[in-house]
Amino acid sequence: MDKRKLSETDIISKFILPAVKTAGWDDITQIRQEVKLRDGKVIVRGQLGVRKTVKSADIVLYHKPSMPLAVIEAKANKHEVGKGLQQGLDYARLLDVPFIFASNGDGFIFHDKTKLGTPDAHNLETEIRLEDFPSPQELWAKYCAYKGYTESQLPIINQAYYDDGSGKHPRYYQLQAINKTVEAISSGKDRVLLVMATGTGKTYTAFQIIWRLWKSRAKKRILFLADRNILVDQTRINDFQPFGTSMTKITGRTIDPAYEIHLALYQALTGPEESQKAFKQVDPDFFDLIIIDECHRGSASEDSAWREILTYFKGAAQVGLTATPKETDEVSNSDYFGDPAYTYSLKEGIEDGFLAPYKVVRVDLDVDLQGWRPTKGQVDNNGEVIQDRIYNQKDFDRTMVIDERTQLVAETITNYLKRTDPMAKTIVFCNDIDHAERMRRAIANLNPEQMAKNDKYVMKITGDDELGKGQLDNFINPKRPYPVIATTSELMTTGVDAKTCKLVVLDQNIQSMTKFKQIIGRGTRIDDRYGKLWFTILDFKKATELFADERFDGTPEKIIKVTPTDIEDEDVDLESQDDTTSAETPDNVFGDQTTDDTTDANNDTINDPKGDGTLDGEWDDETNKMVKYRVSGVTVNKVAERVQYYDTDGKLVTESFIDYTRKTMSKQFSSLDDFVKRWNESDRKQAIIDELSEEGIIWSALEEEVGKDMDPFDMICHVVYDQPPLTRKERADNVQKRNYFTKYSGTAHTVLENLLLKYADVGVQEIESMQALKVAPFNEIGSLSEIVKKGFGGKPQYEQALKELEAEIYQMPAPKTA
Template sequence: MDKKALSERDICSKCISPAIVAAGWDLHTQLREEVSLTHGRIIVRGKKARRDEDTIARADYVLFFKPGLPLAVVEAKDNNHTMDAGMQQALRYAEMLDVPFAFSSNGDGFIWHDRTAQDGIVERILSLGEFPAPALLWQRYLAWKGITPEAVPVYTQDYYPGKDARYYQLNAVNRAVEAVTKGQSRILLVMATGTGKTFTAFQIIWRLWKARAAKRILFLADRNILVDQTKTNDFKPFAGAMTKIENRTVEKSYEIYLSLYQAVTGTDEAQNIYRQFSPDFFDLIVIDECHRGSAAEDSAWREILDYFSSAIHLGLTATPKETEEVSNITYFGEPVYTYSLRQGIDDGFLAPYKVIRVDLDKDLGWRPPVGTVDKLGQVVEDRIYNQSDMNRTLVLTQRDEAVAARITEFLRATDRMAKTIVFCEDIDHAARMRQALINANPDLASANPKYVMQITGDNAEGKLELDNFINPRKPYPVIATTSRLMTTGVDAKTCKLVVLDRTIKSMTEFKQIIGRGTRIDEEHDKLWFTILDFKQATALFADPAFDGDPVVVWDPAPDEPVLPPDEAPGDPLGGADGTGGSNGTPGGSVDGPGEPTGPGRTRYVLDHVPVRIAHEQVQYLGPDGKLITESLRDFTRIQLNKRYASLDGFLQAWNAAERKEAILAELEKQGVLFEELAEMAGKELDPFDLICHIAFDQPPLTRRERAERVKKRNVFGQYGDTARRVLQALLDKYADAGITNIEHIEVLKLAPLNEFGSPVEIITAFGGKANYQAALQDLERALYQ
């Protein structure tokens, strides 16, 4: 067998796979080939998005002890490479999968990188017959992880079969179960919104429950919709063993309990129905969205956790960093695993975003004339009002109209049926914004009254439409105005526009709001989303804490009282089901109409103050996770200049290419979007002219102008009558549809070219295929002369 002549796939099938199987690895349960670990980052430019296939991480082999417990990665290369050529790639994938073993092979043998290094040798050369057996790697893996023989039955408990877990979900589940086997009683998992925290929690609970390491489990959340979604979706396999605590009644015959924390606590001792359970009743308590106050010593969640102190406490959050007053890490300890927003976007599991920051003139500072009286007859305080005052101490109704007009303008330019969430200061503001948006969209609002809906805690009809809003198959409602109801726990996969018109100072709240748009739904063409920011909230992107490593920011002194600002009395919407706020008070006021003004402060309402857009800025998420402020034109110029240092360099490459399509495809991979650029130019420009004009400041010609110039030069005189007429028709096709369309032989089947005969007959008129291709080259040279 001449290995040098074999492809990489042949090397795998003829050399590597047989060697692994011969070592005792089961072909069906332990060996998986061509495993895609990531989906590929989504690149957004203009209105278009595409996946960057070069960023897809795909391992040639992943070896498992059993499904869900990976042990090793093997990277293959063809035999023209050295044996260690795939090692760096294998090490990267091994790190992603949290495994200590990486192998590289070219079919002659293996290079084995062993992070356990029990004999002091990290890397060694193996023959094909020396590949290690599963039992050897498993024992080294257990020692590396520090898992004792007594803990193995729990750690190796099967996953629930069916939906495949992504690599980071496997890591999170395995790390959490590992922590339990090591006796850790407080466990924190940090996973960005949209990465499947509930599915991850289900698999953790399933494995611990099946292994009887946790016989009774309590799953706590602070939104009714969260609990209901969990029960009917991810937790459905628990079936008859599961119940939801509601109506303040307790049934102790179940093993899996789901509950709002507001449903089991209250200011009155009689409302604290969790005390009907014995303190040791639960073995495991899972706190979903645990950033919402469980770390605060006087929060309702801490009251429950302290009562069930003997249970394992597992916290799930997308936002490990809290305020200066509260840190989850102080309670739970360092996260056992973190998967960040940036990682999710880089891997292609989360949608990237574009930011449009809009500054309104009155937000930049406005002082009313002395003696101004508002619509309620109040004399407006004489001072300068700025952005933080708007819709809190000062309401300018024409400001609502300006915001609604900009939202409508954006939707008209993109998709008027795109799901949109508008975050407002409070319920009163959400109601006004609903009306402003209806008036800005009279045609669609008249066609269907649910085009714009107010979905807030006090609006029963609006809350009933929440399920329809988040259902991709339901077209209405399209636009939802809200305050805090939809900041968390709303799985709006098709949301394409997030509008920020509320003051956001908390990083926690900001990340939760942004999370409403980060989910991907390729079936419904949701690959990215836009943030329309009227409050400069996206300035928080500049904060290194936005997506950095979690750190402890709260170091309380003994007996220090704590009341986190974002958890002030009155939990948003009273848990969304009217059961009371986080401190047990019914309803709460955070999502109420008067909250922003505060005690002793006055709100002024003015109808006749004009408001206009003063400044607007568009930003894109760059590869490094930072926002880039540049136009599509500027971005394109930069990319083109990286590839072509001069106009002559580009012209040489363009004229030398047998098919222009190859050059265009390569540039599009780098983010150059010709369709968007042509739309921006407002002319039917050839990609050639777009490049020359944008990168090298050359005056452009339209495709039709180029075609007419060629016709006037009579450059086809040497061809016969039929061939000449074919070339004239190809010129017309170029003018209509562009260069890539005439480079394919299939164009000869289309009218009017098919009038000259079949493709074979047309090519014969040129004297054969080679002569036809040469004539096409002459045509292209004439076009771009």
């Protein structure tokens, strides 16, 4: 057996796996092959999106299913033994493991991170024989020493995560978050912060953390805290369902000690009155572990009523979950929890293909850019004299309503959906409830055909509207087509798991980075089953300028250390106060908190400049009341509409797909000659086409921009290297003009001429397959075997003739002489 001729798969099965199993690794519980760690980033241009193909780790070795230990990366024997090491190091980084092996079947290169910082660091990478592969016991002992585990930690560390047998496992970043949290708590740490982007499975991660700590009996009574009823109910019904009869939701202000897993709203446990502080029914040591969902909201503030619960149970280990850690002059998550134990950002999620990338359509309106001023003594639609000043973008739909502006925004939304997909789930974020209602009406009037099919095509889903709130579950359910468009103000900013939302419209003034990230999170979920791979942000208020802020996808820098004496009348984040359920929310639950905004009885935050709970508008000192002007008859026009895309560095770029292709190709090929050489040397052109597709070059998108008569070779030559745009027909004609077929006769001549015609019609991919000879017009010449054997003398000769034909097709034109 010539080892150098074996494939990578053969090297794994014949040499690497036998060596690993001989060392004592169990084939069923400790060895996993082809471990896919990423899903593949989605590249978006125009209305098309495609996933980049990602490679899998060849072999991952585990101590337990929850504890990966080592990565083995294999290569064919024609490569050097350590060829796969850098690839293995990348996988090891994702899995957070210190042991990496590379092999070509002759032996292993062993990269041992546990040696770093020791006197043996100069032997970081060593070559070992196949028969010297380390045993599970050896690597586990080294790993424990590396991590510094104590004997008391091991029973907790060794507890496996929950596995329902469906094949669902925690993703690599979820496993890192779970393991780092379990490690921290098992070592005695009592505050842990996890920062994970919206849509990355924080609740599932929390469930697995609780499961391991609960099953190992390290923590026996657990409290899961949230500030929105929908978050508690979704958690109980979905991710936490395996807890079964051990779990309860706290209602009626009673904590039942018969249960071990307790889910609760802050509002059900506390209130401004002592009689409302239900958490004091039990001793401070009642709970061993508290998980705080969306901890950037109410509990982030030192003097909030909600923080009182955490302080009361200060002896419990407390884990904070958030996508947007709070770091302001008044509020600090890291001051309470410490620095994040693990962070998984939106950028990482998009790069890995677990989160949807976005394109931004920025729409500038002339009235927003230039402002609007009333004429002297002008009255609004209600007969009120309008205060004389210039009203600008921040005023519109708060203190000043211009009907034509509302109409133009609604028309832009409608036209975008008609151009793309009228049934694409859409959330329109408005400034307040009144704005949301006017926007709903304008969109409804612009879509009579859709409203005739179903009058729930567009609905206002805000806290004051019971009918609208009742449709929220239908909106987020991918199986329910209606409602399609939801207009809202605050109710849907967080906690709404709208997996198939394809359009997020921003017609709201947004200054808070936290709020902006939460709103963007409404679109970042991917749902392959329903074709949701990316989403569009339609921005009318310049909110997407926040993408350029380094805080958008970075770790917030700790600003202050907050102590109780520092705080007097501290403000609470307005987002701590949305969407509570009135039935379970005591009156005046926020009575001890001063805020710049207020929350109406039905959970939508509204602007409150005077601090007295009045609606959006302009305060008139003379009449001592709030005024919101509304005018009609103003000419409003679109000045510009710019499309930007998410780029590889996480920034927005304005580029066509042609620009993207040029940039991508420059990384793959240094020059036109380099590309042509690679193309001509390739036995199958389809291999190069597939390779470029994996890098995100969407051929159908190029066809739309460049033309559909060129094959991939000429599209690249033209788009990237400025060559003349030759069509397939022109290339075929050039071959005919050179009398290439005169060297053949009979069946071979006929077959090759027809292959050339087929190339001109459909492209090179179709003629490379032997299956092409089974259909017309070739099946009229003879069967596949007859054509190959009688016409060409055998398969090798046929393949050689096809290769020569392709060389003729792709012959580059001679450079023009002056």
